[in-house]
Amino acid sequence: MFTGIINHTGLFKGYRRGKQEITVEAPSIISQIEVGESLAVNGVCLSLIKKENKALFFNLSQETIQKTSLGSLRQGEMLNLEQPLTLSSPLSGHIITGHVDSRGKVLLVSQKKPGKRLKVSFPPELRPYFIPEGSVALNGVSLTIARLSPSSFDVELIPITLKNSNLGTLKRGDAVNVECDMIGKYVYNWISKDKR
Numbered sequence: 001m002f003t004g005i006i007n008h009t010g011l012f013k014g015y016r017r018g019k020q021e022i023t024v025e026a027p028s029i030i031s032q033i034e035v036g037e038s039l040a041v042n043g044v045c046l047s048l049i050k051k052e053n054k055a056l057f058f059n060l061s062q063e064t065i066q067k068t069s070l071g072s073l074r075q076g077e078m079l080n081l082e083q084p085l086t087l088s089s090p091l092s093g094h095i096i097t098g099h100v101d102s103r104g105k106v107l108l109v110s111q112k113k114p115g116k117r118l119k120v121s122f123p124p125e126l127r128p129y130f131i132p133e134g135s136v137a138l139n140g141v142s143l144t145i146a147r148l149s150p151s152s153f154d155v156e157l158i159p160i161t162l163k164n165s166n167l168g169t170l171k172r173g174d175a176v177n178v179e180c181d182m183i184g185k186y187v188y189n190w191i192s193k194d195k196r
Contacts, residue, residue, distance in 0.1 A: 010081050094135040
């Protein structure tokens, strides 16, 4: 599990074996992770299969390629990196699994001093899991929904988020990985089950 507080970023260096592997240059975190351990890469939980010099190597499943933005990265693109939560870690954001629900699309980026505001669209099947002022993860970053409509939500990005993550580089039309709040998903499924 993760918290959505980003302290490291890396650069996408390329695909290998078609798109079955990705390479991420991440000198700031490479000494802190071992082969076989998990890392959230743009909010997607991946297992490290190899590390070499400054580079980390991960496998991508077909589902990951189809459901997330990791199958359409650009050379040199900045990626958010987060190590898993430990029993001694503070829970500063919210509980994130790294199991992305879908891709969203950035509809609007606007200045909202001292930061920015994003409007992001999402598939209709995710709507039951969102509430105003509820939690959502975008590219692995824990955020609060500021405004909610049937097919989109707004989030505000504070300066520390813009500095420590790749959300400040997003522009209109960009894809983002969306993970709904896990507690909301369980509650909705429990209530729906009772109605069946």
